Amino acid sequence: MSCKPKINSDRLRALLDGINRFGAGGPGEGYNRPGFSGAGGPGEGYNRPGFSGADMAVRDWFAGEMEKDGLAVTRDGANSVFGRCGDADAPSVMVGSHLDTVVDGGAFDGSLGVAVALECVRAMKEAGIQPAVPVEVAATSEEEGRFGGMLGSQAMAGLVTPEWLANATDADGVLLADAMRAQGLDPEAVPGAARPKGSVRAFLELHIEQGPVLEREGIAIGLPEGATxxxxxxxxxxxxxxxxxxxxxxxxxxxxxxxxxxxxxxxxxxxxxxxxxxxxxxxxxxxxxxxxxxxxxxxxxxxxxxxxxxxxxxxxxxxxxxxxxxxxxxxxxxxxxxxxxxxPPVAFDAGLVDLLSETAEGLGLPAKRMISGAGHDAQTMMTLCPSAMIFVPSRNGISHAPEEYSEWSDIEKGAELMLAALLRLTA
Structure with missing residues (x-):
């Protein structure tokens, strides 16, 4: 017998804290930061650049967390990590974001969306709900742009060309292919990460706004209609x-x-x-x-x-x-x-944005439709499937810096909206 699922705020916070033990500490150590360090604290940077030791380690840890929850865990050729709940072969509703950070970044960008995605599945499982449509938690790779950005979602969408893959470098001249090989990965496997059309029914991503608009207007939820x-x-x-x-x-x-x-x-x-x-x-x-x-x-x-x-x-x-x-x-x-x-700029799926808007209204959550000024995996995923996003406010609009912060009360509202939307999409 199932009951109404609910976000467990303490469990969500513990999951986010667990992610942020990786690459936490002071600023300035960049790509050479060890795979695991202390928990960090206010004003300290987080360092998990794509294909760094910390980035690899957090993926192993997160995969282990999903395995503990009974999800079927896989990785693709771009080193994105997935945990599936439900039918192994049916098209899924994918939900998630990225685990990598900019050098000396914040604790919420990307990581929060991944944590919320897994918490939603945990809440559904705890309530005894078996989704009719499988849910796939996604932690995409190299979103932040060490080698250009969006690698994980671009790979899924079949947008990575062999020429680009062979020539992509970071700001220090390190080849993407060399960075992957240094971590025991095969760059030639990246094109094989492409998902067949129709294999993903929808993609949803919760993210901090990374701007000041929602906080300034006192609105807890942003619903981007597109991204620059x-x-x-x-x-x-x-x-x-x-x-x-x-x-x-x-x-x-x-x-x-x-x-x-x-x-x-x-x-x-x-x-x-x-x-x-x-x-x-x-x-x-x-x-x-x-x-x-x-x-x-x-x-x-x-x-x-x-x-x-x-x-x-x-x-x-x-x-x-x-x-x-x-x-x-x-x-x-x-x-x-x-x-x-x-x-390229992209418009998100109008039907999904409407569904999120209606769901927010049903929860009594005022929501603002807006345009995202930052790039996100969701815009790349529009090439593969209908996609949409949920924004929660950023304090003072700060992101990509140690001072990045979102109020927990706003995070809880965003997570409840994501859970309610997933229940509608997977019923």
Whole structure:
């Protein structure tokens, strides 16, 4: 006999804490952080970059947790981890997110969605509910972008090409293929992770908002109707490294001065765009030789362009290329721009968004429809199956930083909504 399932808040918190024992501690150790460390604390970074030791270790641990719950656990060629409850062969409703983090990231981004997914299945099993449609808990791999992002969901959707796989590198020049081999994985198995069309009926992902809107408006639930696309560029400016005391200002080919002038032009590019959600960000910068008494001879920096319209994104990309060329010529620099990756904007499945909205209303939870300014596995999964998301508020809108935090009362509301939606989709 079954009873009404309910989220066990203490159990969910313990699961999230368990995930965050991996890669926890202070900042700055990046990809070389050991696979397991202490529990960390407020203001400390979490380090589980894709295919790091900590990332591999947390997947082993999470797979063990799902096995304890009686789920059928599998891994695919991209090292995403799955736990299935229900018929082994029928199309599933997949729910989850990612376990990897940015370097010195927060405790909630990705991890919360994975923890909520497993807690929903635990709640169903505890209530004696056997879903008519199987539920598949997913912990996707390399979502955060060490090698471009969304690897796990792109692999499932059949979007990973052999050429991309052979050439994908991280910001330090490490090949994805080499990083996988270092962890005992076969990169040639990644294309085999593609799921057949029809094998997944729907994909749901709970995530922190990573922005300030829900908190500012006092709304506990966000329902994204779509997600912005992402163009990831790497720009190299080359000038001449020279002594900073003996080289006159008007005779310099200063790669940093070029970078700085390009950065000052970004607000004008955004103002010219026919969009109020367009973004251009210079996020990672390297200067060579990076010495206080030397004029920088080379700057290498990342540029991320986002918008909900591919046309707007490409228009901003063209503006950025023209501005870079003009600034480089002005400062006597050469320049190169490489498009490292492109993820198109996507609209989530309208039927699933409506179902989430109706379910939230039935639970008495005010929900705001919105656009996600961050990239998520759910947008890639739209290539394979109908997908949708649930957002919970982020304190001060902070994410990708140790200060990332979501109030537990909001987390509980998001988890209850996910559970209620899964019950409807798997009945």
């Amino acid at each position: 696309g992402i163009v990831n560029l790497q720009v190299t400016l080359k000038g001449t490294a020279n002594h900073s005391g003996t080289t006159p200002m008007d005779m310099r080919a200063d790669a940093f001065a070029g970078l700085a002038e390009i950065a000052t032009q970004i607000p004008g590019m955004i103002e010219s765009a026919p969009s109020d959600i367009a973004r251009i960000t210079i996020g990672k910068v390297e200067l060579l030789p990076n010495h206080p008494h030397t004029v920088p001879g080379e700057s290498v920096f990342s540029v991320i362009i986002r918008d909900a319209s591919e046309a707007v994104m490409r228009g901003l990309q063209r503006l950025f290329y023209r501005a870079t060329a003009a600034v480089a010529a002005k400062h006597g620099l050469t320049h190169e721009i490489e498009e490292k990756s492109f993820i």
